[in-house]
Amino acid sequence: MLKLQIPKNRISMLARYLRDYFDTEQIEGGWEDFHKRRVEDIELKHGLEIHALVRVTKPYEVILDLESAVRSQCSCPEGEHCRHKAAVFFALYVPYGRPELLLQQLKQAILVRQRQQQTRQTNRIAEKKQQERLEPPTPDQSPSLWQRFFDQQFYGFSMNQQQSIELFYSSAKDSLTPYAEAWEKPQRDLYGLHMLLFVMRKIEQFYTETKSSYLSYYIETGCKTVARQCHEELQERLPQIDIPGIARSNPAAWKETLALIGESALAAKESPLSWSAVYRSIWWKMAPETKWVSDERTRIRKLLNAPDISVRRKDVLQLAEAHFALMEEGDEAARRQLEGLTRKEPRDFFLYLHDSYRQEQWERMLAWLRWLLPLMQKAQQEDLRQFCQYWIEAVQRQPDDTEWVDVMVALLPRTYHFYTAYLMRAGRYQAWIDLQLANRVSPLNLFAPDLTKVENHDPSLVLPLYHQAVERCIAEKNRTAYQNAMRLLKKLNGIYTRLQRQVVWEDYVYRLAGKHARLRALQEELRRVKWIP
Incomplete structure (x- = not known):
């Protein structure tokens, strides 16, 4: 060519010239045009100009100035730095090496340049903010000024390690x-409430910006962990805050708070974060201020x-409206x-379970649990x-x-761990064994103290569990599984001996060996422990 x-x-x-003035999209577009052989009629004119045609939807004439590249021209409407100039450059580079390697080098260099530009811009903004730095907060300031001060204190906080969110919170x-x-x-x-709201705002910001x-995995996990801690802290703070008193003594500041x-x-x-839970918790404390509540409920309606309200936003507003209905009716x-919600998330209603628990209203808690x-x-x-x-809290108060x-x-099976722990605490050992059998859980995988506790209560209860596990190990038909079967059989032997049922044990082993007579490795394991001749 x-x-x-x-x-x-x-x-x-x-x-x-390409490295300093082009972006990666233009470079990649130029590589695509070159690679698809759209560059034609390259020639040197006047000793210092390269003329070429790049045929895309229509032919564009490109002139590369070899004396000053910034004076290069293209007849396309894409602007001063276009993909067509890059395409001609790749065509010129062929005698000197592989253009695809140069493409990667240029993209890396452009990425470094963009990061440096972003850093310089960030530093300029930081310097400007430093010059506009606010004085420390005072009690007579508005909450919006407190929030601005908080933002300044943590402007540019770096998310550069796995524990960044936890470090920010502390x-x-x-x-x-x-x-x-x-x-x-x-x-x-x-002030303490606004400090917590600031942390929550920043968590949401970090969550969005670091996807x-x-x-991203560590940041997202950290955000969810700290969000849960913030909600717990809010639930601890709210009972100690006289929200109606603040609304009456400083209505302007409280109005700003509710708006945020x-x-x-x-x-x-x-x-x-569950901002809806925060919103409903705050307004719940405002129940004595009927004028405030009435105005907000009217606004929600x-x-x-x-018109044209999204489904998701409608659900959020219906959740708020239902909360005001709960407060008043x-x-x-x-x-x-x-019931009118398009999508119900259980966590949106734990607020009412927590309130029932705090006030020891067990029947009310059960009503919400049944609904959920x-x-x-x-x-x-x-x-x-x-x-x-x-x-579990509610059932302890039931007959x-x-x-x-x-x-x-x-x-x-999702409740297996809760159910099995409850049966063990309640001493319902037969039900506990039945649960393990239904879920085909091997004694080798059970919590040893639990198994010992059942065995001490009644050794015969655990026999079916071991028999089932032995059959499942043998069914795997490999040496490791047979060795596990031997471990289980030794335990079974001990239990039968403890129950003084040696005749039953010997009959069981005889039948087991006969049933699996073709499994040579299993027969070897049984002979090794001298259970069969």
Whole structure:
């Protein structure tokens, strides 16, 4: 295709031009045009210009200036630095090496250049923010100024290690808390709430911004862990905060607070945080302030009636409306409204289970648990764990555990660990054995103290468990499995001896050897321990 070879220093100059002025998309487009043989009629004119045609949807004339590459031209409408210039350059590079290797080198160099530019821009912004640095927060400032100060203190916090989120959480608490230590309690409580809201905002920001990072798994895991800690801390703080008192004494600051929470809670965006739970918890504490509650409920209804509302946002608003119904009319009214949700997530309703637990309203907790039961088959494992823990608390206050057992059985195998632990605590050893048999669990995989406890209670109970495990090991038909079968058989021998049923044991081994007479390796193992001749 090319019949001329330009000097090496000119090729190097053109390569630097692409490296310093083009982006990766333009470079890759040029490589594609070159690779598909769209570059034609290359010739040297006037000693210092390369003329060529690049035929894409239509032919474009490219002129590369060998004296000053920035003066190069193209007849396309794509702008000063286009893919067609890059395509001609790759064609010129052929006599000097492999263009595909140069493509990778240029892409790497462009990536480094872009990162350096981004760093310089970040540094300029940081310098500007440093010049505009706010004074430390004071109790008479608005919450929005507190939030700006928090942002400044942690501007540019680096997500460069696996524990970055956890470090941010502890650092924010340690550095921001002391500013309000000497304040009066109402303002100190409000400040503490805003500090927690700031941490939650930043967690959401980190979660969104690092999805393409090589540390994304660790950042996402850290965000979810710290989000859970924030929710727990909020539940601990709220009973100690006189929210109606703050709303009456400082309505402007409280209005800002509600606006900040409402903006995050009602936006229906993806987040590791349950902003809806925060929103409902705060408004629950506002129940005595009927005017505030009435105005907010009216606002929610207007938002629900807005045209072209998305399904996800409608669910969020219906959840809020149902909560106000609960506050004013009771749980049944809320559950009726919640039936209209397109998608129900169990974690959205744990707020009511927690409140029932805190107030020791066990029948109310059971009502919510029964309502949630149909959702649990497809619930996430963490949600199922919390659901089971709440039900364990409720069942301890009931005359019998029949309903609890029915629920555990209905949700098997996902509830296996909860159910088996409960049966062991309740001393229901026969049911415990039946559960292991149904799930085909080998005694070798069970918690040894549990198995010992059942055996000490009644050795005969564990016999079917060992018999089943022996047959399953033999069915695998390999030497390792046969050795495991021998371990189980030795245990069986000990149990039969303890029960003084040696005749039954000998008959069992005789029948077992006869049943599997063709398995030579198994027969060798049985002879080795002298159970068969």
